[in-house]
Amino acid sequence: MAWTTSRPAHLGLKPPANRKTANLKTALETAVDVQEVRKLDAYLKRVFGNPKIRVVPRPKKDDSAEVYIGEEFIGVLFVDDEDDDRSFQFQMAILEDDLVDQG
Numbered sequence: 205m206a207w208t209t210s211r212p213a214h215l216g217l218k219p220p221a222n223r224k225t226a227n228l229k230t231a232l233e234t235a236v237d238v239q240e241v242r243k244l245d246a247y248l249k250r251v252f253g254n255p256k257i258r259v260v261p262r263p264k265k266d267d268s269a270e271v272y273i274g275e276e277f278i279g280v281l282f283v284d285d286e287d288d289d290r291s292f293q294f295q296m297a298i299l300e301d302d303l304v305d306q307g
Contacts, residue, residue, distance in 0.1 A: 235266040236283055244269065244281055244292060271296075 236244075238261070245259040248271065258272045259281065268282045271294065279296035 236261065236269050236281075241269050248294075 241259050241261055245257070248257045248259060249255055254273065256274045258274075259269050260272065261269050262280070268280050270277060271279045271281060279294055282293045282295065284291045284293055
């Protein structure tokens, strides 16, 4: 969306004062900090009743964390900061090969 000076003030739309500042603020809001990783780790262990679940920060991304059971990667937790209501979404891919009956 291109910002123009002709936008009506009553819409409450203002261009960001500085794009770099606006982008940095957005990045900081969506970053998962160490304390949140610990809380998410404890929450998933409690909810799924599995002490082997581990939540770890992603090496090259700070807006999400990886989830493991033991050493097996099972999914990613993403930050959702829409509408100033911080929440987390867990995404887990299940491959068809994983559904093959092992018994």
